[in-house]
Amino acid sequence: MEYFLQQLINGIALGSIYGLIAIGYTMVYGIIGMINFAHGEVFMIGSFVSLSVFLALGALGITFLPLVLIVMLIVAMACTSLWGWTVERVAYRPLRGSFRLAPLITAIGMSIFLQNFVQVTQGARIKPLPPQIEGGLTLMEGPGGITVQLSYMQIIIIATTIVLMAGFSYLINKTSLGRQQRACEQDRKMAALLGVNVDRTISLTFVLGASLAAVAGIMYLLYYGVIDFYIGFIAGVKAFTAAVLGGIGSLPGAMLGGLAIGLIETFWSGYFSVEYKDVAAFSILAIVLIFLPSGLLGRPEVEKV
């Protein structure tokens, strides 16, 4: 029971990170109907930027943790947003209206490029960061010394995710940017005719997705304490799985899917085998796509000629 609860908590924390990345996939898919393969790399870039910021602040002598975290958050979000914007501008915008595989191929090209760019500039070795936020709440103490712990880091992850999700839902549902975004999602041509700046809206979608990925990147860095240039690939595929599972194009779906994938992965490694946890996540992807292509909360896709 204690073990189960502990895995549940771990799974929710991991799922929050996946959910934040998945939102980027699902929004981009909703608006331009393509899988942004480079999104996992954007997450990885967020992680690296925040690591550099952390080390730079440490070198300057600033060690007050809340301040450090806020500066990390702001700088990483800004830098990663710029990356997201640039990737869209360079690799996807010129291809709008091109044949179907073209943006997908540039996305893969971008993903390869970003991975290797970071590898070449920052080195291929893993970067360990000692845990910065230690300790936690002991929720339950079972027989045999098994305790259920909710670490402060997990609290931060879950709280940040909830706050961001609330803010993000407000942005999408209530503000004019959100309305434009939803309009473009429904019909880009019509939105353009009605005076929505489609290119700008699409760029902003990438920027929003990238900044959420940056937050996920920071939390990944602080939670696991180990990053390398390859983390974006696996996390990206899993977040995409989450987006598909939740119903691609649906924002609550992405969060739900993220939680589901996080839980499946933790329980799988907790009860079956750690080696095959990626296989579990990837198999879910295939199974969902085959049997439930519109996901949990998605709308069925209408095929147009």
Added chain:
Amino acid sequence: MTHQDAPTASNRPEGAALLSEQRRDAMGGEPPFVPEPTGDSRLVASIKDAVITAAIVAGITLFFLAVRSDIDAGGLVLTLRPGLWMTWVAIALVVRFFLSYFFYRSAAPISGWLKTVVMPTKRGVPIGKTVGIILLAMALTLPWLLSTFLPGQNRYLLDLAILILTYVMLGWGLNIVVGLAGLLDLGYVAFYAVGAYSFALLATNFGLGFWVCLPMAGLFAALWGIMLGFPVLRLRGDYLAIVTLAFGEIIRIVLLNWYDFTGGPNGILGIPKPTLFGIEFSRGEGGFADYFGLEYSTVHRFVFLYYIILALALLTNFVTLRLRKLPVGRAWEALREDEIACRSLGINTVNVKLTAFATGAMFGGFAGAFFATRQGFISPESFTFIESAIILAIVVLGGLGSQLGVVIASVVMIGGIELLRNLTVLQQVFGDNFDPTQYRMLIFGLAMVAIMVWKPRGLISSRTPTVIYKERKKIGADAVSQGEGH
């Protein structure tokens, strides 16, 4: 003013509106309207462009070029490299300024200039055929050429040629799936792995030889192709891409963790070398050199391996070219252009996709078996996603569906970068630790983006269509995007 023969909406090509407008103006005696900016505004605008670009480059590369985190005794430390960062920002500034000033904002836009340079509009000259024959002749005589002209580096270059040909073969195999049938397969390396492992396991467990195992490896890979393909081929293109990626990873993880069967990360050792009708390429009694009365040389085995992979690659090419003329090949190409139309015409799209998938997988399996026998050792390390990405990059850069393009892309990207390694000039410029292969994937990624943005059908983009209706026409890269159902 009206025109009797004005083009209608249905037959009007792109740009016709502008042309007819210009014609109308000319008939009215007006000079054609050319929006030529004045020198000053062009300069100012170009400088503005350049500054904006440089600022963006500065922003995105700040945390990657200007600082670098390294592991030190006391944990991670930052190294500052402002010089490198500023160099790149300056490069961006200058390049963008020149591009803006001379191309983007000049009266003759860059696209027109590029077209005249890159795509000579000669019609009906089958240049591909000539180049193909020359390349084939070179490939067939390569061992002789090398031993005659470069005897010192004979072995190294032959080995490189074998590597390039392996990629050519993989590229041709993937070209069936991606280029012809339009199915983006990101897990092609899975079939390569299946081929390699089935050969290795059959050979080490049952003592079977290369020539017996080769067709079996191909069959196994094709079988896997069908098994994996059957459930997922109903999916849309981009979903298919990510599911194949997931399958590629699953196969790698299984190979890595199934110790009893595959040896896990240790891989499989002692895979036998191929024999020529039972004659081994070994020193001493009964070996190849002894049998034919030649002096023993390690090069013989390389020459033999070279001819095996050349034959396999040519087989792939031959089969592809023949299949393109069969109904199934035409169905592939039709499927790539418009899936809905295909279904409306009664083509069983799942079966057609499956044949493409299985055929591609089979050639991947052959290549895998060859890889295993060449290395003598395989491990899951050799079958990562990067490998799939390299093969896909080769197909994309060569031009989706172009056989010759795959060859050129492999030679340039695999051979070219490998050769750069030996240029000592580069080491003198960039320091002793400079290794161009480190930048290979970086270049691959950038080239994929550049090619897709600039010439979406690859370097060899004008293909002669397989089926000819009334007259021969070349399909330009520009026209292709219009033909795609989107």
